Amino acid sequence: MMSKKSIQPARLVAAVTLGTAFAFSGSVLAEDGLGDYRDRFEPLPHFPPIPSHNSLTPEKVELGNMLFFEPRISSSGVISCATCHNPALGWSDRIPRATGHDGQIGERNTPTVLNSGFLGAQFWDGREPDLEGQALGPIEADIEMAMDLDMALERLEEFELYQEKFAETYPDDESPINKENLAQALASFQRTLNTPNSPFDRYLHGDMDALNEQEKRGMQAFVDTGCIACHSGPALTDSNFWAIQVPGSTDVGRFEVTGDEADMYKFRTPTLRNVGVTYPYMNNGATQTLEEAVAIMGQEMLNREFDEEMIADITAFLHTLTGEMPDFEVPALP
Amino acid sequence: MMSKKSIQPARLVAAVTLGTAFAFSGSVLAEDGLGDYRDRFEPLPHFPPIPSHNSLTPEKVELGNMLFFEPRISSSGVISCATCHNPALGWSDRIPRATGHDGQIGERNTPTVLNSGFLGAQFWDGREPDLEGQALGPIEADIEMAMDLDMALERLEEFELYQEKFAETYPDDESPINKENLAQALASFQRTLNTPNSPFDRYLHGDMDALNEQEKRGMQAFVDTGCIACHSGPALTDSNFWAIQVPGSTDVGRFEVTGDEADMYKFRTPTLRNVGVTYPYMNNGATQTLEEAVAIMGQEMLNREFDEEMIADITAFLHTLTGEMPDFEVPALP
Structure with a gap:
């Protein structure tokens, strides 16, 4: 299901090139x-494998980056993906169990999103096979962001900037602000967090x-x-x-x-x-x-x-x- | 009470120099x-006026930057200053009234911390005269971070890195992790947010x-x-x-x-x-x-x-x- 396409956002090419400096040839080891x-x-x-149904584009990565930090797709308006997957804390939260909407405490420890594109199953219980499936779960979960997905999309629609960014990112879609594209953008951003x-x-x-x-x-x-x-x-x-x-x-x-x-x-x-x-x-x-x-x-x-x-x-x-x-x-x- | 000292952290000199490019002389206006x-x-x-009792040092700014993003000085462990004063949202939260501990909603709109060093009174009701007085308020407020200050200091003490950073920042203090220094570092960081x-x-x-x-x-x-x-x-x-x-x-x-x-x-x-x-x-x-x-x-x-x-x-x-x-x-x- 996963193809190892090597499409890379332009802005990330430098990092990839740098990485090859460490690839000594076998004979001189x-x-x-x-x-x-x-x-x-x-x-x-x-980079992890990029699935053929969600090619990695710079537009998706940039939009996904915005959405990852966007608290207004939570029902309280103050919880974003980055609240629990906090870049200051190893992209996790460093507390025992996740604390979400209204201070509710979940049953499980927040996994880091770092390198999550390399995992063959998402969540502690593997209930989603890939990041596209994973991305919307915490938005909807009652004890996390507690948000109705349709309402999250409506909130995004209110902003001209999101209308523009989604349209640029998904130029073939008539209504680009939709669940699938939201999940694709978040998954694409997460695939750069390696x-x-x-x-x-x-x-x-x-x-x-x-x-x-x-x-x-x-x-x-x-x-x-x-x-x-x-x-x-x-x-x-x-x-x-x-x-x-x-x-x-x-x-x-x-x-x-x-x-x-x-x-x-x-x-x-x-x-x-x-x-x-x-x-x-x-x-x-x-x-x-x-x-x-x-x-x-x-x-x-x-x-x-x-x-x-x-x-x-x-x-x-x-x-x-x-x-x-x-x-x-x-x-x-x- | 405020002296206009011009002590600047080294890392900020470039920005200051750049600024002078706009200072045309009157005669050629x-x-x-x-x-x-x-x-x-x-x-x-x-830069705003720097008070003589809290000189602006690069160490204070760096430590204050860490503390500003530190959620473990809240009782839930997930709310930091940056939760409501979110750099992605104009260093505020873009919701009507502040939402804090356990999802409680306060009575007032979150003011941005941008340029707050230029204000002669802090909070909507001016209950503190300066950023040193302001900094600890939201940590203790029941509807914000809901944290006992002594417990916040104890949590910081648990980390070697904070022990080192506080000691470097306040070399003359025997117990540098204290309320006054916490407030000074946060205030110093905020004075750079202009x-x-x-x-x-x-x-x-x-x-x-x-x-x-x-x-x-x-x-x-x-x-x-x-x-x-x-x-x-x-x-x-x-x-x-x-x-x-x-x-x-x-x-x-x-x-x-x-x-x-x-x-x-x-x-x-x-x-x-x-x-x-x-x-x-x-x-x-x-x-x-x-x-x-x-x-x-x-x-x-x-x-x-x-x-x-x-x-x-x-x-x-x-x-x-x-x-x-x-x-x-x-x-x-x-």
């Missing part, structure tokens, strides 16, 4: 004896000194203990669902979506990209530190007690997954 | 026959073509009808209090602060800087358009009915008061 470990991982590309060139990516590209000895030990432990079984691929997630009940959680997870007993307590494997700056952790956000999270995952998913040293090593490795934060504009809204 | 009108106004300086070089400022500096004919007629009407009696000085406000009851408002205004009958229904004259991008209007935010606001002010304050043409002219003039939006960073918070 230095070695640290860990080639077999490195081969298990994939560096993060500068964090390449982390120390780990530079290491995978051949810069042997980008990780220190402890971080390399952590990488080895990550492979040897089996973390990599689920946390694999460019975003360090298989986008698959696994049963887990972390301390304090009674959330039934994917069962709510499928009604299938086999899906009880299952959650999508979260990305580990930028995990060092997207605390707290777990579906209920009850775990404050990365060390604690590593220990819990060892116990719950791998059935083993990591000793302190291993926890420290894996944690050090996980911090190397923090990449360069993406460029974006705080838009001038109408 | 072009003329449009409106010199007497121009002389009634003052262009906006790049909007010079509006078309009107360029006109006052000698660029006769910066205003068109309608805008100049609007300026003349603004003087001739008496708007300028209260809307004077660089921020187009006398920072004084005047009784007004706009449609739909029962707010007693400054009476709440002083208990003096003479202050019933009195509100501080709002700045007109950037009034074109800080709708809706009036203390209760019930007036959506600038045209409507001009008509109401004519009726209520000047006791006259402006005709349509005059309303259009004055409105056109008011739009020339929109200046260059200030530079700021979306900070990377800990």
Whole structure:
């Protein structure tokens, strides 16, 4: 369903070009004896796959950027996507569970939108397959932005600037301010929020000194203990669902979506990209530190007690997954 | 109490230098026959007066910038100064009345923080004389951020980065994370949020073509009808209090602060800087358009009915008061 088209907005070409500076050719690679470990991982590309039904255009990205920061598509008029996916806080909120309309607190921790285009399933329970499906959910959710979608579109219609921007972005549409285009623009903007060139990516590209000895030990432990079984691929997630009940959680997870007993307590494997700056952790956000999270995952998913040293090593490795934060504009809204 | 010290953060020197490009010398000024009108106004300086008890340092500005975007000094953990003073919305919120903690709606329209360092009284009712006094109010207000100040300070203490930044900013203090320093940093950041070089400022500096004919007629009407009696000085406000009851408002205004009958229904004259991008209007935010606001002010304050043409002219003039939006960073918070 996803095609790997390489259409890039013009303004982002510089960043892409810069990225290639790290792509040493294989023949000149230095070695640290860990080639077999490195081969298990994939560096993060500068862009995720772009679906053929929503080509990535600079107009969509710019419009999506505006809409992402637009609080008037919430019923209170003060909550935007950026309220919980706050660029100052790793594009998340750094509180245990999402707080939305009228201060209501949801059941789950806000996932970062960084690199979300690399995920094969959206939301903790995977109830949407892609960002187009995801984008409108929080606008409508009673405990998030609590907004009727038709009313959100009406509010946008009130502004000449949005009429112009939607018309420019979707020139073939007679009524371009519609749900599908709103979702497409938001999804397109989110596909630009990627964090390449982390120390780990530079290491995978051949810069042997980008990780220190402890971080390399952590990488080895990550492979040897089996973390990599689920946390694999460019975003360090298989986008698959696994049963887990972390301390304090009674959330039934994917069962709510499928009604299938086999899906009880299952959650999508979260990305580990930028995990060092997207605390707290777990579906209920009850775990404050990365060390604690590593220990819990060892116990719950791998059935083993990591000793302190291993926890420290894996944690050090996980911090190397923090990449360069993406460029974006705080838009001038109408 | 205010001294006009000219200490400028290094990063802002470029902007200040640029500004002088518009300062034509008097002898080479072009003329449009409106010199007497121009002389009634003052262009906006790049910086407001800096009080001697809170010198403006780059460290305070940077720390204040972080704190302005910091939601964890609210009790919900998701409301920051920037929620209602949103840089995407003219550093205000563009809804009638402020919406804060648990979705509670206050009685008054959120004033923009742009150019607030030029005001001689803070809040609609002037209950604080300066930005240092203003800064902590919304953090504590039950219907805004609803946070106990001591708890806000404790939350900041939890982060090493804040410990470092406060220590660097206030090197002489043994416990630098305190209320006074929090207020000073926020006030310092706000003093950098100015909007010079509006078309009107360029006109006052000698660029006769910066205003068109309608805008100049609007300026003349603004003087001739008496708007300028209260809307004077660089921020187009006398920072004084005047009784007004706009449609739909029962707010007693400054009476709440002083208990003096003479202050019933009195509100501080709002700045007109950037009034074109800080709708809706009036203390209760019930007036959506600038045209409507001009008509109401004519009726209520000047006791006259402006005709349509005059309303259009004055409105056109008011739009020339929109200046260059200030530079700021979306900070990377800990």
